[in-house]
Amino acid sequence: MNLINITSVTKIYHTPTKEIKALNNISLDIEDNKIMSIIGPSGCGKSTLLNLITASEKPSTGFIRNNQPIMIGYMMQSDALLPWKTVYENAILGLRLQKKVTNDNINYVNDLLKKYELYEFKDEYPSNLSGGMRQRLSLIRTLAIKPNILLLDEPFSKLDLETRKNISDDVYKIIKDLHISAILITHDIEEAISLSDEIVLLSKRPGTIKSIYKLNFTEKEIPSIRRKDEIFNRLYDEIWRNFDHV
Amino acid sequence: MKYLIAYMMKYGETLIMSNEHKRYLRKLKLNKMLITISQISLLIFFIVIWEILSRYNIINSFIFSSPSKIIETLIKLYRDNNLFIHIYTTTIEVVIAFILTFIIAFLLALALYSCKTLKKILDPFIVALNSLPKVALGPLIIIWLGTNTSSIIFNALLISIIVTFMTILNGMESCDKDLIKLFKVFGASKTDILLHLIIPSAKKEIISSLKINISMSLIGVIMGEFLSCKKGIGYLILYGTQVFNLSLVMCGILILSLLSFLCNIFINILEKKLLR
Incomplete structure (x- = not known):
């Protein structure tokens, strides 16, 4: 079943000197329980598309329809943790803002903190955490509100390669465990192949859909296993050839 | 165990x-x-x-005074029951100016942060008021408000408010855009964003503004007392100059330095409490 339908969406930004077409005629169906990656060169409108899905911006033409009530979980490039709040307070931030701090939800957050090895740091401040721990906390905060769709806006781009690979495995397992949908924005082809069920390749600005790749990995093939698969390299070469290098 | x-x-x-x-x-x-x-x-x-x-008369003690003469003057002021009246007057004026400045500057920064159009409308006036030497308005303030405490506090307000407000606004505007986006995605209201994000993230700048505010309030109050007053440390300094009692002037400056030092200690304690 489709969670979100994006139909003929175009986005134009207006500045005093010119108008910039960021996206052109994008039509996409975001399926339930699937991970979709949107890749393309810098400035092709990937983050704009995410802003349209979160409704923080409106499309210039076309429309976006949610087929069921959606609860969005959003992870961005920076871990966006509040430095003046403790690990625990950061973890329940979304619940607090949505006024959903119930005993059940608190227990859920505590379970997540235990599961991702942050429970013993719950009274520490984010400045005392490593890069990987901060990103895990950011993910826990996102999951605390029990989203049915996760939007990941290059969430691993600021991490070192090792942490990045480990957290990719973690995120993949979580998404599959919770049976939720996810949209990953990245310019890293390897990351897209290792995590996704479907890859949407955008052209350079104004972003249009160049190709859609359906991936046939099994659910057990977590990112680190996929990277060793022979199909991985074949797909990488194919996408690399179609990628608009700027 | x-x-x-x-x-x-x-x-x-x-x-x-x-x-x-x-x-x-x-x-x-x-x-x-x-x-x-x-x-x-x-x-x-x-x-x-x-x-x-x-x-040893190497410097003229009549013009430069001396530490012993300053202490003598201090004791004389104390015996005449004058010392604490002046200190109390200036301290109260500084405290009122400091609190009023902070409240007005904070509310102004909040209003201008929330309404960008209002900020654009007021921008040239704020720039003009900021660059205007406020002492030039002194005579006008005396005519409008009279030679009393209100005119001194108003003078201090004029001097400290713009720079305090600009520091707070700057802090609010430098809030991480990613965090604002995150709050919006979580469905936070504008009030939530202001209360739980913008204001806490501007904490450092708000504390800086307090530091600027306290010294500006002190300057403003002393300037005000120079212009119109019969009490206060500023008056003491001015009176000392008029009657050529340089020990009294030095005494006033000494008290002022101590007051400024105590104000800084107060702000540092406040900073430690707020940044804990």
Whole structure:
């Protein structure tokens, strides 16, 4: 079943000197329980598309329809943790803002903190955490509100390669465990192949859909296993050839 | 026992100290002591030299006064029941100006942060008011409000408000855009964003604004007292100049320095409490 339908969406930004077409005629169906990656060169409108899905911006033409009530979980490039709040307070931030701090939800957050090895740091401040721990906390905060769709806006781009690979495995397992949908924005082809069920390749600005790749990995093939698969390299070469290098 | 073990595990590193670390801590302590002793010695040296130069008529004690004469004047002011009246008057005026400035500047910053159009409309007026030498408005303030405490506080407000407000607004505007986006995605209202994100993230700038505000309020109050007043440290300095009692002027400056020093201590305590 489709969670979100994006139909003929175009986005134009207006500045005093010119108008910039960021996206052109994008039509996409975001399926339930699937991970979709949107890749393309810098400035092709990937983050704009995410802003349209979160409704923080409106499309210039076309429309976006949610087929069921959606609860969005959003992870961005920076871990966006509040430095003046403790690990625990950061973890329940979304619940607090949505006024959903119930005993059940608190227990859920505590379970997540235990599961991702942050429970013993719950009274520490984010400045005392490593890069990987901060990103895990950011993910826990996102999951605390029990989203049915996760939007990941290059969430691993600021991490070192090792942490990045480990957290990719973690995120993949979580998404599959919770049976939720996810949209990953990245310019890293390897990351897209290792995590996704479907890859949407955008052209350079104004972003249009160049190709859609359906991936046939099994659910057990977590990112680190996929990277060793022979199909991985074949797909990488194919996408690399179609990628608009700027 | 359980708690002791937990404590040992958490702070074990600091409890079991290597000799090298002990040496480092000793060096740190010595350095701190050296700085404090040097500061006190420098002050004593300055006071002694001043006293000697004045006592042996190397400098004119009538113009430059001397530490002993300043102390005499202080004792005389105290005996005449004048000392604390002046200190109290100036302190109260500074406190009122400081609080009023902060409240108005904070509300103004909040309004201009929330309404960008209002900010654009008021921008040229704020720039003009900021660059205007406020002392030029002194005579007007006296005509409008009279020679009383209100005109002194108003003068201090004029001097401190723009720079305080600009510092707070700057802090609010430098809030991480990713965080604002995150709050919006979580469905936070504008009030939530202001209360739980914008204001806490501007905490450092708000504290800086307090530091600027307290010194500006002090300057404004003294300037106001120069213009229109019969009480206060500013008046004491002005009166001393008019009757050529330079010891009284120096006495006023000394009290002012102490007051400014105490104000800074107060702000530092506040900073530590707020940034905890």
